[in-house]
Amino acid sequence: MPNQAYDTPARRSERVLLRIPIRVEGKDTQGDPFDELTYTLVVNQSGGLIVVSRLMLPGAVIRITNLNNQVFCFFQVVMRSARSLSGTPEWGVKCLDPDIEIWGVHFQDKSEEPAQEGLIRVLLECRDCSYREMTALTVEQYRRLVSYSSVARPCPRCDFPRDWTFAVVDNGPERPSPTLPATSISDLAAQREAERRQEKRLGVKLPLGIRLPDGSEETSTTENISKTGLCFACNFELQVGERLYVRVGLDRPDEQRDIPARIMWRRPAQDKGRAFYGAKLERTEEEKSRQVGSRQ
Structure with missing residues (x-):
């Protein structure tokens, strides 16, 4: 394993809240080697x-293997997150060879995006x-994807135009598994199977309006969405259980409606x-009234 840190320039790309099972090998703050099965939160x-x-020193070099595809790469520890939702230390890491697509996702470079x-x-x-x-889709392409559940575009691996669908985001940080880090591959497989049974979420970054009960407002984008919830980042200091109103989507402002929502979890962002x-x-309230009326 390399024992020095490399000055690798970071690439600007979209982040994805994605839980990927990984193996991390390195040395802790005492210089003792460790080999741990765990997972990613954001990539x-x-x-x-x-x-x-295990506690690690900033600048330490670790080896990470993606257990989904067995691709490995060396990373540098950048910092420890100030807070941890799971109760286990969380670490920001920098890839020392970003050309290796270790996460199994191609991140479109900003220069590759349509100029609009x-x-x-x-x-x-x-x-x-x-x-x-x-990838970045135009509004027209996105509406077509929603309407037909797929969109035609070239596939680098197939080397032909193919139908592309929404990718499901694995179980995220709001339901941290108390048994992770896992102690064996079989344990990890069992946890992944349990996660698959939970509600599917899609990695979609839609315009998002946020309004608090006191009238304060902020605009953001979703990180992922499901039928009953969403994840987002914002500057508001919100607490678990707090109520707010959200407006999601591409409709004109006069066509959008406030949807009541409640905060279920919070995690500090690196921003x-x-x-x-x-x-x-x-x-x-309108939906509640309709449901009551249907029962009478």
Whole structure:
């Protein structure tokens, strides 16, 4: 294993809140070697945020293997997260060879994106080979994807145009497993199977309006969405259980409606002053009235 840190320039790419099972090998603060099965929380082209129970020094070089595809790469420990939702230390790491697609996702470079405003960034998956890509779609392409559940585009792996669908984001940080880090491959497989049974979420970055009960407002984007919830990052200091209202989507402002939601979890983001939040969507008063009326 390399014993020095490399000055590798970070690439600008979209982040994805994605839980990927990984093996981390390195040395702790006492110089003792460790080998730990654990998982990622956030990934991008240049690095990620991972969970590791052993304490590490900033600048330390570790080897990470993606257990989904067995690709490995060396990373440098950048910092320890100030807070941990799982109770286990969380670490920001930088990839020392960003050309290796260790996460099994191709992150589209900013220069590859269409030169226009209003792009929707989506985690897509090739229907034929399961190749994943975080890419920017035009509004028209995104609406077509929603309407037909797929969009035609070239696949680098298939080397032909293929149908691409929404990629499902694995179980995220709002339900940290108390048994992780796992002690064996079989334990990890059992945990992954349990996660698959939970609600599917899609890696979609849609425009998001946030309004607090006191009238304070902020605009952001979703990190991922599901039928009953969403994840986002914002500058508000919100607490678990706090209520808010969200507006999600591409409709004109006069066509959008406030959806009540409640904060279920909070995690500090690496962006200064911001935090990730998981929110559960609640029924509006109109929806509650309709349900009551249907029972009478």
